Amino acid sequence: MVRDDQTYPSKNAAGFAAWLAKPDMQGGLVIALLQPAKTQVYTPDFQWVKGECATLAYLDESVAFVNGPGGLATTSVFDAFPFITEPISSAGLSTEATDAYNTFLAMLEAKKPEVVFACWRVKGQDLSFSGKGLGRASQVESLELSNGHVVRVVNGFHPSYTANYCANESCFRRLFTMELCKAFCELNTAWQEDEWMDILRRKCQERTRELMEERGRDGEQFNREGGRVLRGAREDGSAGKYKAYTKSFDKGLQRLKQAFEHMVSPAYKSQSSSDLYAFFVFSQNTSEGICDALLAVSEAMKRFKPRTSTPDSSLVELSNHIGRQILMFLKDDIPDLLQYPKGLHKNLWSSQFATSTSQGLKGSMEKTTIRFIENLTNSFSESSKSWTYTLELLHDAFEEIAISFEESLGKAYDNHRQTRAASVSNTLEIRVRQGWLETQLLQDLLQVRSATIAINPVTILAIVRGPRKEA
Numbered sequence: 001m002v003r004d005d006q007t008y009p010s011k012n013a014a015g016f017a018a019w020l021a022k023p024d025m026q027g028g029l030v031i032a033l034l035q036p037a038k039t040q041v042y043t044p045d046f047q048w049v050k051g052e053c054a055t056l057a058y059l060d061e062s063v064a065f066v067n068g069p070g071g072l073a074t075t076s077v078f079d080a081f082p083f084i085t086e087p088i089s090s091a092g093l094s095t096e097a098t099d100a101y102n103t104f105l106a107m108l109e110a111k112k113p114e115v116v117f118a119c120w121r122v123k124g125q126d127l128s129f130s131g132k133g134l135g136r137a138s139q140v141e142s143l144e145l146s147n148g149h150v151v152r153v154v155n156g157f158h159p160s161y162t163a164n165y166c167a168n169e170s171c172f173r174r175l176f177t178m179e180l181c182k183a184f185c186e187l188n189t190a191w192q193e194d195e196w197m198d199i200l201r202r203k204c205q206e207r208t209r210e211l212m213e214e215r216g217r218d219g220e221q222f223n224r225e226g227g228r229v230l231r232g233a234r235e236d237g238s239a240g241k242y243k244a245y246t247k248s249f250d251k252g253l254q255r256l257k258q259a260f261e262h263m264v265s266p267a268y269k270s271q272s273s274s275d276l277y278a279f280f281v282f283s284q285n286t287s288e289g290i291c292d293a294l295l296a297v298s299e300a301m302k303r304f305k306p307r308t309s310t311p312d313s314s315l316v317e318l319s320n321h322i323g324r325q326i327l328m329f330l331k332d333d334i335p336d337l338l339q340y341p342k343g344l345h346k347n348l349w350s351s352q353f354a355t356s357t358s359q360g361l362k363g364s365m366e367k368t369t370i371r372f373i374e375n376l377t378n379s380f381s382e383s384s385k386s387w388t389y390t391l392e393l394l395h396d397a398f399e400e401i402a403i404s405f406e407e408s409l410g411k412a413y414d415n416h417r418q419t420r421a422a423s424v425s426n427t428l429e430i431r432v433r434q435g436w437l438e439t440q441l442l443q444d445l446l447q448v449r450s451a452t453i454a455i456n457p458v459t460i461l462a463i464v465r466g467p468r469k470e471a
Contacts, residue, residue, distance in 0.1 A: 016042050114151070157175075167295070252293025
């Protein structure tokens with residue numbers, strides 16, 4: 001492809017695009033993105049190029065999570081506007097942009113995919129095989145190529161939204177994972193929409209509006225999926241990034257406080273597992289809060305990234321803030337909650353449930369809470385001058401409660417489903433119409449029939465919680 005200025009894409013850039021477009025076969029799924037970042041560096045080592053791009057690294061992990069080992073190496077990725085160097089205008093496509101888009105359509109005609117996962121859009125233009133916007137469509141669109149081949153299009157949104165611009169918001173990770181699952185399931189016509197899915201879509205749309213208003217008040221720009229203009233505005237600054245993760249952590253910690261406060265309330269004692277499930281999932285959205293907090297702690301862990309001589313000051317501030325908040329949580333909040341003298345007492349929750357005979361979700365949550373408080377307390381030590389903490393141990397504590405919490409809710413969901421199934425005769429499929437936990441899409445709600453998609457409700461945290469800590 002020759003650009004308007006008579007320049008050509010570099011050999012490495014073209015080679016990387018060809019690598020992303022593999023495997024060399026017709027059919028299957030194509031993930032459609034917009035265009036490479038202006039700052040993308042290309043080398044002959046395509047794995048390195050992929051790893052250096054936060055968006056592609058996140059997409060690779062997501063695909064591997066949904067579709068098994070291989071990630072992007074086994075799934076075709078096309079750019080709707082490959083190789084061009086100018087911004088994509090909503091006023092009208094330039095000659096260069098039109099040529100690039102036609103190249104994209106020609107690629108689809110040659111590939112003949114069964115499904116396109118549309119993760120791109122141009123504001124103000126309704127182009128074929130583009131998305132409709134974050135959470136704005138649940139219906140699968142059928143489009144016909146010029147060669148007569150019909151493609152099913154699943155609406156998505158650009159993974160950069162999650163990998164870069166809202167990396168601290170776990171709700172967007174949940175939505176992206178859900179829509180990606182839908183795209184793969186469409187290969188086997190296995191998907192069935194449920195009420196909670198649109199609830200999640202609307203929630204993410206509302207959260208987007210809130211973020212736009214918040215950033216507008218702070219004098220920041222919040223562009224959504226705007227191509228090179230979006231990528232060019234990537235530098236939010238350390239202060240803004242620190243502020244976002246701080247808010248996420250504080251919000252998550254507050255959700256945990258509310259959950260623990262409920263567990264020592266009179267209402268808790270008389271609740272069934274179903275009632276407690278509804279409280280955690282619908283009333284408090286505790287799972288999302290834990291994931292938000294874990295994303296913030298995972299970000300703070302980057303201050304210890306290898307080959308980093310001087311950590312970013314924003315990461316130092318973030319980790320210090322987390323340490324202060326957790327210390328106050330352990331020394332003041334929990335003793336007040338349990339009516340104990342202030343201070344670090346790692347066995348307070350053990351004492352609280354010493355005579356408990358709780359079963360099911362209650363029993364699981366009580367054990368999870370005891371381990372969490374003990375793990376948090378063990379991450380702190382007191383010196384002659386002040387309290388210090390080990391960030392890695394703190395990260396492990398949040399990671400463990402996130403996984404344990406999902407496991408407990410997953411078991412409660414299974415028990416509920418089995419109870420309902422036993423009470424309904426001659427029923428081949430039981431659907432829970434009240435939503436239940438969002439992460440359960442990966443077990444019963446999808447009814448996945450393909451051996452290539454093997455997902456359980458716990459491992460979704462590999463995507464929701466973000467990257468693991470550095471080894």
